[in-house]
Amino acid sequence: MEIKLDYKIDNIEKRLEIVKQICEDHEDELTPYNLEQLGNYLIFQMEKEERRKRKILTPNRMVTINKRETSFEGVASKFDKNKDGIYGIINEDKNVILSPKVSITAKDIAEIPFIAQIRESIKKLRAIPDKNYIVQQAIIDLSQTQYIIKDAYLKPIRSKNNSIAEPPVLDWCSILDFKDWNIVKAFLHNYSKLKTNSDQKIQTDMFWILQDFEKLADKALQEREPMLYDIMLYKIMNMQNKDIQKRLEQDYGRTYSVEYISSLYNNKIPKLIAAEFEKEELLYHYTFVEKGNWKKCNRCGQVKLLHSIFFSRNSGSSNNGFYSICKECRNSKKGVD
Ligand SMILES: [Zn+2]
Incomplete structure (x- = not known):
């Protein structure tokens, strides 16, 4: 112009x-x-x-x-x-x-x-x-x-007619496979940057991927592992390990080394989120894509997918090779014993 x-x-x-x-x-x-x-x-x-x-x-x-x-x-x-x-x-x-x-x-x-x-x-x-x-x-x-x-x-x-080139459109959904815990880890490390860049931009894939990721991380940690959930939030807020250590002492009465806190964030947390994603994907598949084998747990009564994620294998069992009570019930039973 x-x-x-x-x-x-x-x-x-x-x-x-x-x-x-x-x-x-x-x-x-x-x-x-x-x-x-x-x-x-x-x-x-x-x-x-x-x-x-x-x-x-x-x-x-x-x-x-x-x-x-x-x-x-x-x-x-x-x-x-x-x-x-x-x-x-x-x-x-x-x-x-x-x-x-x-x-x-x-x-x-x-x-x-x-x-x-x-x-x-x-x-x-x-x-x-x-x-x-x-x-x-x-x-x-x-x-x-x-x-x-x-x-x-x-x-x-x-050339006067050339406008500034558009950035390439990436298919984030296929690039970011959250079953891979290393990808989850990389995503966590870049989370705040991605969040700032895509906040309010609801037309971008990244905006929705972040929403899904937040739900996923909440589900994986918030109730089951509240301390890990806190560590994740502190790390995302860019808090130093030393300061996280103090907060955990205050809130949970436990003292962890900074190395241990770092390994939780770089190992255990992404692995739990990746496992949650795998579970979600499996449930989605056997609900909407393919008919799965579902079984009612003999103890808690919940209907769960007959899969090694939900039921432990038991070669002697008549139950398609799985225990008749779900993994969660078996684990809590062990805890009581
Ligand atoms: Zn059960």
């Missing part, structure tokens, strides 16, 4: 206001070229003000200023040294590229080796104490060449 900017405004706050307004009104229409234009609109004014205040410039900013000074030098040299204007005509096409559209950044120097070489040469030429006309002209030519090179490198993405 075409942006009209008032270059007569010489106050950075006012320019910033204008830029903010444009960004708000045309958020989706701005091309990379527009953004550069807006950036320059601010930077140019800032440079003027900073030079007035004699502030120290960062290396990157220095490059932008050098560029503008080079441009000025180029124009001035034509009038001072070549009154017939011949050189002015020769250099005309190069000066087009010097219109303040691009600047050489540290990234360019790192990524485009030729630019680094040119800058080395410019430095050497600048170090010559008594620069004659030829040396000065060489500095100007080399300075301009680096913009021509950058322009050539950037051509594919500097």
Whole structure:
């Protein structure tokens, strides 16, 4: 899109206001070229003000200023040294590229080796104490060449019609298999970052995956393992192991080493969540996909899936090779005995 900017405004706050307004009104229409234009609109004014205040410039900013000074030098040299204007005509096409559209950044120097070489040469030429006309002209030519090179490198993405590329769409549901406890562990470690990034973005997969994950983690730990549940929350809140240790002492009256707390978070907790997910997936499968074998437990009376997750195997049993009471009942019976 075409942006009209008032270059007569010489106050950075006012320019910033204008830029903010444009960004708000045309958020989706701005091309990379527009953004550069807006950036320059601010930077140019800032440079003027900073030079007035004699502030120290960062290396990157220095490059932008050098560029503008080079441009000025180029124009001035034509009038001072070549009154017939011949050189002015020769250099005309190069000066087009010097219109303040691009600047050489540290990234360019790192990524485009030729630019680094040119800058080395410019430095050497600048170090010559008594620069004659030829040396000065060489500095100007080399300075301009680096913009021509950058322009050539950037051509594919500097087209005015190109908008900023969309990030790739990832099928998180298939990537994040929560049956794998290592994936659960990685997910826990990145949980707060993912949460901040996707909060309120209900159109994204990640928003819903996080909702599911929260339900899953609650189910796996909240009632059955309240202490592990607390540890998980403290870790997500980025609390230090030392502080978690103190909290556990207060709340549960038990002292654990920081190493043990760390291993609970990196091992036991993700394993319990992964096991819960496996169970959920199994129940889903034998409820909605395939007809499963379900059995009523002889003790608690609950109907459970006839699977080694819910019933222990018993080779001597007539019950399809499983005990007639569920695993939970068997475990609590052991506890009583
Ligand atoms: Zn039972």
